[in-house]
Amino acid sequence: MFEAKTYIDRRNLLRKSVKSGIIVLLGNNEAPRNYPNNGYHFRQDSTFLYYFGLNHSGLVGVLDVEADTDCIYGNDYTIDDIIWMGDQPAISELATSVGVKKSYPLSELSKTVLSAIRRGRKIHFLPPYRLHNTVQIAQLQGIHTARVHDYVSKELIKAVVAQREIKSAAEIAEIEKACDIGYKMHVAAMKMCRAGIYELEIAGAIEGIALQFGNGVSFHSIVTQNGQTLHNHYHGNKLTDGRLMLCDAGAETLMNYCSDFTRTMPVNGKFTDKQKDIYNIVLAANIKAQKEAKPGVTYQNVHLAVARVMAEGLQQLGLIKGNIDDAVANGVVGLFMPHGLGHQLGLDVHDMEDFGENYVGYDDITTRSAQFGLGSLRMGKVLREGHVVTSEPGCYFVPALIKKWEREKINSSFINFQKVENFLDFGGVRLEDDILITAAGCRKLGKHHVPITVEEVEETMM
Amino acid sequence: MFEAKTYIDRRNLLRKSVKSGIIVLLGNNEAPRNYPNNGYHFRQDSTFLYYFGLNHSGLVGVLDVEADTDCIYGNDYTIDDIIWMGDQPAISELATSVGVKKSYPLSELSKTVLSAIRRGRKIHFLPPYRLHNTVQIAQLQGIHTARVHDYVSKELIKAVVAQREIKSAAEIAEIEKACDIGYKMHVAAMKMCRAGIYELEIAGAIEGIALQFGNGVSFHSIVTQNGQTLHNHYHGNKLTDGRLMLCDAGAETLMNYCSDFTRTMPVNGKFTDKQKDIYNIVLAANIKAQKEAKPGVTYQNVHLAVARVMAEGLQQLGLIKGNIDDAVANGVVGLFMPHGLGHQLGLDVHDMEDFGENYVGYDDITTRSAQFGLGSLRMGKVLREGHVVTSEPGCYFVPALIKKWEREKINSSFINFQKVENFLDFGGVRLEDDILITAAGCRKLGKHHVPITVEEVEETMM
Ligand SMILES: [Mn+2]
Numbered sequence: 001m002f003e004a005k006t007y008i009d010r011r012n013l014l015r016k017s018v019k020s021g022i023i024v025l026l027g028n029n030e031a032p033r034n035y036p037n038n039g040y041h042f043r044q045d046s047t048f049l050y051y052f053g054l055n056h057s058g059l060v061g062v063l064d065v066e067a068d069t070d071c072i073y074g075n076d077y078t079i080d081d082i083i084w085m086g087d088q089p090a091i092s093e094l095a096t097s098v099g100v101k102k103s104y105p106l107s108e109l110s111k112t113v114l115s116a117i118r119r120g121r122k123i124h125f126l127p128p129y130r131l132h133n134t135v136q137i138a139q140l141q142g143i144h145t146a147r148v149h150d151y152v153s154k155e156l157i158k159a160v161v162a163q164r165e166i167k168s169a170a171e172i173a174e175i176e177k178a179c180d181i182g183y184k185m186h187v188a189a190m191k192m193c194r195a196g197i198y199e200l201e202i203a204g205a206i207e208g209i210a211l212q213f214g215n216g217v218s219f220h221s222i223v224t225q226n227g228q229t230l231h232n233h234y235h236g237n238k239l240t241d242g243r244l245m246l247c248d249a250g251a252e253t254l255m256n257y258c259s260d261f262t263r264t265m266p267v268n269g270k271f272t273d274k275q276k277d278i279y280n281i282v283l284a285a286n287i288k289a290q291k292e293a294k295p296g297v298t299y300q301n302v303h304l305a306v307a308r309v310m311a312e313g314l315q316q317l318g319l320i321k322g323n324i325d326d327a328v329a330n331g332v333v334g335l336f337m338p339h340g341l342g343h344q345l346g347l348d349v350h351d352m353e354d355f356g357e358n359y360v361g362y363d364d365i366t367t368r369s370a371q372f373g374l375g376s377l378r379m380g381k382v383l384r385e386g387h388v389v390t391s392e393p394g395c396y397f398v399p400a401l402i403k404k405w406e407r408e409k410i411n412s413s414f415i416n417f418q419k420v421e422n423f424l425d426f427g428g429v430r431l432e433d434d435i436l437i438t439a440a441g442c443r444k445l446g447k448h449h450v451p452i453t454v455e456e457v458e459e460t461m462m
Numbered sequence: 463m464f465e466a467k468t469y470i471d472r473r474n475l476l477r478k479s480v481k482s483g484i485i486v487l488l489g490n491n492e493a494p495r496n497y498p499n500n501g502y503h504f505r506q507d508s509t510f511l512y513y514f515g516l517n518h519s520g521l522v523g524v525l526d527v528e529a530d531t532d533c534i535y536g537n538d539y540t541i542d543d544i545i546w547m548g549d550q551p552a553i554s555e556l557a558t559s560v561g562v563k564k565s566y567p568l569s570e571l572s573k574t575v576l577s578a579i580r581r582g583r584k585i586h587f588l589p590p591y592r593l594h595n596t597v598q599i600a601q602l603q604g605i606h607t608a609r610v611h612d613y614v615s616k617e618l619i620k621a622v623v624a625q626r627e628i629k630s631a632a633e634i635a636e637i638e639k640a641c642d643i644g645y646k647m648h649v650a651a652m653k654m655c656r657a658g659i660y661e662l663e664i665a666g667a668i669e670g671i672a673l674q675f676g677n678g679v680s681f682h683s684i685v686t687q688n689g690q691t692l693h694n695h696y697h698g699n700k701l702t703d704g705r706l707m708l709c710d711a712g713a714e715t716l717m718n719y720c721s722d723f724t725r726t727m728p729v730n731g732k733f734t735d736k737q738k739d740i741y742n743i744v745l746a747a748n749i750k751a752q753k754e755a756k757p758g759v760t761y762q763n764v765h766l767a768v769a770r771v772m773a774e775g776l777q778q779l780g781l782i783k784g785n786i787d788d789a790v791a792n793g794v795v796g797l798f799m800p801h802g803l804g805h806q807l808g809l810d811v812h813d814m815e816d817f818g819e820n821y822v823g824y825d826d827i828t829t830r831s832a833q834f835g836l837g838s839l840r841m842g843k844v845l846r847e848g849h850v851v852t853s854e855p856g857c858y859f860v861p862a863l864i865k866k867w868e869r870e871k872i873n874s875s876f877i878n879f880q881k882v883e884n885f886l887d888f889g890g891v892r893l894e895d896d897i898l899i900t901a902a903g904c905r906k907l908g909k910h911h912v913p914i915t916v917e918e919v920e921e922t923m924m
């Protein structure tokens with residue numbers, strides 16, 4: 001937890017940026033796994049953490065804009081609970097620890113909200129992503145659960161995004177801690193990677209590292225020799241000599257700040273020439289992104305600059321042809337990199353994605369492209385000092401996608417499908433770093449450099 | 463997955479034991495963590511796994527008793543999904559793989575249920591423990607979510623318990639695999655345990671082992687130098703010379719069968735005489751349980767036999783006094799062991815606890831005691847060949863509980879509170895094994911013996 005003043009300042013600013021009404025921030029509850037008392041590892045809501053810092057289930061924070069007050073709603077443990085659970089802080093103590101002067105039992109919350117509604121005041125809440133909170137909002141507002149999303153406060157979303165997306169020095173220090181855990185995970189993966197080992201053994205080992213030094217992984221690790229399958233959480237393959245293993249994994253600190261790195265390595269420890277060709281295009285793209293990213297530039301344009309580097313590389317290999325500018329403008333690179341260059345990173349690995357991607361990655365100036373590939377870019381808007389984003393170019397050979405484009409003659413004047421088909425069994429390469437936008441440009445986060453060049457990766461694997 | 467015949471036979475038996483109507487078994491859905499697309503690691507519902515074996519989210523299985531048919535409801539992936547996720551089996555293929563001949567899109571389910579209701583047929587479902595399934599049942603039945611638990615089928619619960627509680631040879635083999643992962647975890651914990659290391663480092667490392675060789679832990683690991691706090695998932699202490707570390711942890715196999723072991727060890731690797739005194743009482747209790755557990759005996763009586771061994775030991779140390787039989791009958795041992803001797807174990811670490819403990823651990827012959835301590839026993843009924851239960855005696859010194867009993871003069875004629883107070887900083891000891899009830903008696907599960915005697919533990923820690 002940060003000191004109380006941090007949370008007080010954040011709440012004061014939020015109350016100033018929302019014009020009127022009461023702001024209801026729901027914390028998360030325990031999530032049952034296979035029976036009521038066997039829950040998943042508790043994860044607090046990130047916005048609740050940002051404004052209240054309390055990592056306990058069953059809490060709700062309320063900010064009253066006009067009255068300029070905050071309070072916490074939650075239920076104290078009973079004396080019987082304490083026999084089984086040891087001493088537990090009272091809700092009032094939790095509240096005090098983050099500078100909140102008032103606290104009430106949870107049963108009081110509906111009265112507070114009802115009385116505000118009766119006086120015609122606006123109730124601001126964020127889009128819920130857990131059914132428990134959807135139901136809670138429906139009950140508080142007196143509406144059907146199916147209508148909850150119509151009542152979400154866009155004003156609140158925008159105010160919270162404006163605050164959370166600019167990271168303070170203390171937050172950056174936390175993200176760097178998460179990066180250092182990520183470093184340990186990726187180096188461990190490189191050292192374990194070899195033909196004959198199961199993907200699961202590596203995935204489990206690196207998830208264990210994330211649990212040893214923080215709050216576990218920030219998302220399901222992708223550890224696969226089928227990197228061309230982008231949404232791949234299958235870990236059942238035995239690694240095969242000649243394949244590339246793609247490892248996309250990150251950690252959360254105990255304060256729930258996240259990291260997110262991807263590295264790709266040859267299963268047998270030595271890249272083939274063909275693998276190096278593709279790998280070095282992606283590496284050049286990764287370097288290009290970090291050269292272009294700076295305040296005032298849109299990340300959409302950084303994505304396009306990266307796409308150009310990839311197009312040039314792919315042209316040199318003979319996989320694409322024709323005018324490079326036209327190829328990029330027509331989205332040819334989307335065949336090889338169907339996803340975007342990156343996303344914001346913070347208390348969530350895709351920061352604030354629960355609000356809707358467009359509120360976080362786009363604004364009135366920069367809107368989302370409809371083009372395949374570029375349209376998947378989560379963060380497109382103008383970069384500002386204090387933004388933390390991922391830079392994660394990749395190059396994949398997705399058989400189903402290649403066949404679709406060939407069949408439907410998509411961008412066929414730019415693509416040498418015959419040559420592309422030599423790569424149908426190639427897999428995929430992605431190289432992802434976490435970068436902070438600084439006054440001058442950007443810098444990679446993390447005390448330690450995660451091996452990334454062909455030479456560094458091969459040496460780490462030796 | 464087992465072969466299709468296993469699931470066909472199980473469903474045939476279930477249809478025979480439920481007299482009439484349709485049986486609706488809901489699988490689990492993805493559970494969002496901090497935003498919609500960042501879910502917890504998927505865990506299928508155990509009963510769904512037992513009858514249908516499919517480890518995929520969003521499925522519902524229906525057994526029609528009179529028509530003697532089964533079917534699966536679920537939605538196929540689209541071609542767009544397949545570009546991102548790789549080839550995915552169709553629902554019809556999944557169904558066929560477990561011997562189910564018919565499958566339909568999920569939208570057909572409500573029609574099936576509605577038409578059954580209209581014809582006056584009984585709809586059997588189990589108590590839901592995830593809100594998503596509660597809502598789904600409410601919608602299918604046309605009732606309010608608050609009333610869902612009134613509609614639960616006790617007949618179905620009893621039929622499922624009767625099947626699931628007797629483990630087949632193939633299931634026992636799976637539980638033994640889980641035990642072997644548990645063995646690796648506990649030996650690793652013993653080897654890592656030393657003054658100065660954080661509890662979290664050990665907890666993370668052993669959870670990593672569970673993820674490397676199976677589906678992760680079967681419940682939140684307890685790794686603590688405050689073993690006296692029974693519900694303890696705090697891992698923030700640095701281990702201190704002189705304390706005992708209690709480690710209660712188990713694994714799930716990839717088929718979701720569970721293990722559950724507890725070991726207790728001196729942080730510095732050598733038990734003191736005082737620690738040995740208490741430790742050996744618990745070890746004697748653990749051995750006694752395995753001597754007494756056999757078909758035809760209630761586990762409640764095994765608990766009481768264990769309590770007697772503990773009472774004798776505690777009397778020798780001068781902590782309790784008076785007639786031993788009376789002490790046990792009055793529940794004196796509950797001060798030192800407030801929990802029960804064990805629970806059933808299978809596809810859940812507390813097997814079928816989602817149905818309600820009394821349906822699983824008690825029956826018309828054996829009812830739950832109201833006494834503190836014995837009343838916490840989850841499994842009390844007559845043991846039968848094929849039951850798998852934990853045997854987990856423990857001895858704790860819980861300051862809040864000791865003070866309560868002393869203040870309220872509970873069993874004060876049996877307890878030497880002055881001597882007990884010498885143990886207020888002792889912590890707690892628990893020793894837990896997983897045992898199979900055999901024709902002749904019982905046996906410990908797991909190929910490897912998890913070190914348990916003072917000598918074995920000290921040697922492993924060297
Ligand atoms: Mn990423």
Ligand SMILES: [Mn+2]
Pocket residue numbers: 722852854894
């Ligand atoms: Mn247990």
